[in-house]
Amino acid sequence: MSAPAAGRTVRELVGEAQAQLAAAGVPSPRADAEVLLAHALGVQRSRLGVLAALGSPVEPGRFADLVAQRAQRVPLQHLTGRAPFRSLELAVGPGVFVPRPETEVVAQFAVDEAARLAATGGRPVVVDLCTGSGAIALAVATEVPAARVHAVELDPMAHAWARRNADEFAPELDLRLGDAASAFADLDGEVDVVVSNPPYVPPGAVPQEVEVARHDPELALYGGGEDGLEVPRRVVAAAARLLRPGGLVVVEHAEVQEDGARRLLAGPAWRQVAGHRDLTGRPRCTSARRA
Numbered sequence: 001m002s003a004p005a006a007g008r009t010v011r012e013l014v015g016e017a018q019a020q021l022a023a024a025g026v027p028s029p030r031a032d033a034e035v036l037l038a039h040a041l042g043v044q045r046s047r048l049g050v051l052a053a054l055g056s057p058v059e060p061g062r063f064a065d066l067v068a069q070r071a072q073r074v075p076l077q078h079l080t081g082r083a084p085f086r087s088l089e090l091a092v093g094p095g096v097f098v099p100r101p102e103t104e105v106v107a108q109f110a111v112d113e114a115a116r117l118a119a120t121g122g123r124p125v126v127v128d129l130c131t132g133s134g135a136i137a138l139a140v141a142t143e144v145p146a147a148r149v150h151a152v153e154l155d156p157m158a159h160a161w162a163r164r165n166a167d168e169f170a171p172e173l174d175l176r177l178g179d180a181a182s183a184f185a186d187l188d189g190e191v192d193v194v195v196s197n198p199p200y201v202p203p204g205a206v207p208q209e210v211e212v213a214r215h216d217p218e219l220a221l222y223g224g225g226e227d228g229l230e231v232p233r234r235v236v237a238a239a240a241r242l243l244r245p246g247g248l249v250v251v252e253h254a255e256v257q258e259d260g261a262r263r264l265l266a267g268p269a270w271r272q273v274a275g276h277r278d279l280t281g282r283p284r285c286t287s288a289r290r291a
Contacts, residue, residue, distance in 0.1 A: 007057045007059075008057060008058070008060070009052070009055050009056065009057055009058070010037065010048055010051045010052040010058060011052045011055070013033075013037055013058070013060055013063065014030070014033045014034055014037060014048070014052075017029075017032075017033035017036065017037065017063070017067045018030045018033045020067055020071055021033060021067065021070060021071055023071075024070075024071035024072070024073070025073075025210075026070060026071065026073070032070055032076050033067065034048055035076060035080065036063060036066045036067060036070060036076070036079060036080070037060060037063055039066065039079070039080045040060050040061045040062050040063035040066060041058060041060065041061065041063075066079050073210040073211055073214065074211070074215065075098055075211040075215050076211075077092050077098045078092065078093055078094060078098075078215065081093060083098050083099055083133070085099045085103075085104065085107075085133075085135045085138075085139065086104050086107060086139045086143070087139075087142065087143070088135070088138060088139065088142065088165075088169060090133050090134070090135060090138070090165050091133075091161060091164050091165055091168070092133055092161060093161065094157075094215065095155070095157030095158060095160075095161065095217060096132055096133050096155075096157065096158040096161040096162075096217070096220070097132045097133065097158065097216050097217060097220035097221070098133075098211075098215075098216065099132065099133055099135035099197075101279070102252075102278040102279070102280070102282075102284050103135065103136065103197050103252060104139075105276065105277075105278045105279065105284055105285065106136065106195065106197055106250055106252045106284065106285045107135070107136045107139040107140065107195070109195070109248070109250045109276070109285070109287055110126060110128075110136060110139075110140050110193050110195040110248075110250055111139060111140055111143050111144060113192070113193050113248045114126050114140055114144040114146075114147040114192070114193055115143070115144050117192055118144055118146035118147060122146075123146050123147065123148055124144070124146070124147045124148070124192040124193060125147070125148050125150070125187065125190055125191045125192050125193070126140050126144075126147050126148070126149045126150070126191070126192065126193040126194075126195065127149075127150045127151070127152075127184055127187065127191050127193070127194045127195070127242055128140070128149070128150070128151040128152075128195050128196065129151075129152060129180035129183070129194060129195075129196040129198065129235050129238060129239075130152070130153065130154070130180050130196050130197060130198040130199065130220075130231070130235065131151035131152060131153045131158075131162055131175070132153060132158050132161075132162065132197065132220060133158065133161050133162055133165055134151060134153075134161070134162035134163075134165045134166055134173070134175065135165075135197075136151075136195050136196075136197060137149050137150075137151035137162075137166075137170075137173060137175075138165055138166065138169050138170050138173065140193075140195075141169070141170035141172070141173050142169055142170055148174075149170070149173050149174070150173075150174040150175075150176070150184060150187065151166075151173060151174070151175050151176070152175075152176045152177070152178050152179075152180055152183040152184065153175075153176075153177060153178075154177075154178065154179055154180065154219065155217060155219050155220070156177060157217070158217065158219075158220065159175070159177045162175055163175060180196070180198070180231075180234065180235055180238055181234040181235075181237065181238050182238075183238070184238075184242060187242055188241050188242060189241075189242070189243070189244055190242075190244060191242040191243050191244065191247055192243075192244065192247050192248070193247065193248050193249075193250070194235075194238070194239035194242055194243055194247070194248070194249045194250075195249070195250045195251075196232075196235045196239075196249075196250070196251050196252065197252040198223065198231045198232050198235050198251065198252070199219065199220055199221055199222055199223045199224070199228075199231045200223040200228050200229060200231065200232055200252070200253050200254055200257060201221045201222050201223060201228050201254070202222075202223065202226070202227055202228030202254075203222060203224075203225075203226070203228065205228070207221065227257070227260050228254070228257065229253070229257060229260050229261070229264065232251055232253060232257075232261065232264060233264055235251055236249065236251065236264045236265060239251075239290075240269045240270075240290065243290040244290065245290055245291065246289055246290060247289065247290045248287060248288075248289055248290075249265075249270075249287060249288055249289075249290070250285055250286075250287045251264075251285060251286055251287075252284060252285045253283075253284070253285065253286065255282040255283045255284070257283075258275050258283035258286065261275070261285075261286040262275065262286060264286075265286060265288040268291060269290065269291055270288040270289065270290065270291060271288065271289050271290075271291045272287075272288060272289045273286065273287070273288040274286065274287050274288070
């Protein structure tokens with residue numbers, strides 16, 4: 001199939017691109033075609049409807065190249081350079097895990113707890129372990145301005161993306177480069193919320209999405225150990241060290257790891273252990289309070 005050419009209408013360009021992406025197995029070909037065309041034209045996606053109604057030819061710029069790359073299963077977010085997360089449009093690209101919609105549910109627990117504490121006049125302390133692009137930390141920082149938010153990332157490339165996002169959305173964020181297991185010794189026993197979307201894919205479990213398997217950094221995917229829960233295990237241990245009594249921990253995991261996550265939080269250090277589902281009804285995260 002020929003690539004979209006200049007001098008076509010929006011309707012024609014989107015139609016051609018949709019067919020090309022569908023043939024390549026892209027899961028949401030029309031939506032991706034519209035996002036890429038809007039990006040190439042430098043307009044909001046909502047503007048495409050107006051342009052389509054006018055029926056006038058447009059100059060699509062790099063659209064053909066963007067569609068060709070997407071057909072090769074380069075992540076849509078890498079092509080646009082942005083990934084939506086709650087109210088934010090985060091900068092992303094090669095070297096950082098692209099935040100997923102299901103993680104917005106995980107962030108909600110941290111936001112709600114921080115907001116509850118802030119409503120009493122306090123300044124809640126929130127720590128995001130394995131922050132990646134900074135998505136969860138920045139959601140809390142922007143939605144609960146009273147919160148004092150800290151985040152850590154081990155991978156220097158991902159840390160650089162998080163720094164870029166923090167500079168844009170929350171320059172006051174305390175962002176550190178380091179290991180989640182040992183980070184923030186200066187905050188031991190003083191933290192109200194620990195939240196994490198750590199690596200948790202079990203070894204040998206190759207992600208089904210081509211974009212994830214080829215482009216997300218392995219350091220952000222594989223959790224280590226036979227069950228993929230070695231990094232989450234370290235996160236829970238760090239949370240036990242960091243949290244004040246009654247403090248909340250929320251850890252994301254795969255749907256098949258719900259029982260394993262509960263076992264991580266089964267010791268005497270924890271109470272009120274609860275599993276939570278995402279918007280698709282799948283087990284997505286487990287929370288507990290420090291005893």
